[in-house]
Amino acid sequence: MEQIRHVTIPVNGLNMHVAEAGSGPLVLLLHGFPELGYSWRHQLPALAAAGYRAVAPDLRGHGRTDGPSDVDGYGMAEHIADAVALLDALGAQTATLVGHDWGANTAWAAAELHPERFTSIAALSVPHRPRSPRPPIEMLRTFTGDRFNWMLHFQEPGLAESEFSADVPRAMRLMLYGLSGDAGDLGVHLLTELPRNAVLLNEIPEPPTPLSWLTTADLSYYSTEYERTGFTGALNRYRNADRDWHHLPTLATNPLPQPALFLAGALDTAVRYGNLSTMRDLAPNLADPIVLPGAGHWIQQERPAEVNAALIEFLLRLPPVPDKDTV
Secondary structure (H helix, E strand, O other), X not given: OOOOEEEEEEEOOEEEEEEEEOOOOEEEEEOOOOOOHHHHOOHHHHHHHOOOEEEEEOOOOOOOOOOOOOHHXXXXXXXXXXXXXXXXXXXXXXXXXXXXXXXXXXXXXXXXXXXXXXXEEEEEOOOOOOOOOOOHHHHHHHHHOOEOOHHHHOOOOOHHHHHHHOOHHHXXXXXXXXXXXXXXXXXXXXXXXXXXXXXXHHHOOOOOOOOOOOOHHHHHHHHHHHHHHOOHHHHOOHHHHHHHHHHOOOOOOOOOOOOEEEEEEOOOHHHHHOOHHHHHHOOOOEOOOEEEOOOOXXXXXXOHHHHHHHHHHHHHOOOOOOOOOOO
């Protein structure tokens, strides 16, 4: 098995921690919340063994990567700039961009704004959506009414931080279980049926049995990192949704020229309530979406073998990268 290397490099004014394995064409993997570069632990060695240089950073404000103190420092433009600067720091002109959850949002956006750098894209769990007619938080407040909504819950600084930080291992265990395939229809309940004043973690039961895809060591790694950093950097990403809408007025309005892949779990609410067929309006070179039965939101952790196989098959179909792919 390919060994995973850990390095810290200067990227866009930050010290960024990255895990990497292998050599060859670059595959950049962006994580979501509440995750870290560690969430790609199963993909790094598999991609390396297939002949690729796989790199998974801790994104700004997460894990061992620096984060600005200003909420505005966590917007989409800043995350895209980090991805471009990371390519430069790695000496790569181009890369395939793979993202999950918030990382998928960033991957879609970076591919649209920088097609010359991100020549192919794979998105996990979050489909490509057209620009909303109004700022998304404003629309959510109207749409949800008296119901609880995760994204709205995360808007108030300090509120979710206090809830999660009270017992970080419990918070990580419940959040990762609650949206997984193991929880069945619980994710639907959590995202659509709670009253506005719900205490999120109190609505998620303990897993009835240990999760086969989340070991004690995995949970310990996540918990230790978030106990050290807190959750503010990660949650500040949510607090930029309306700012992003105003700051990037053309985003999600132009078709992507790149080859694209979408993977998701059948029990993920994004699949249950989304219309995957409309993605081709903005991603005309999208392969047929891959939806894994029984899988939930954390697809690359829940079903690593199938995700690895799909990613590698997609990569092998891409045009070859020039031998001297440096800036």
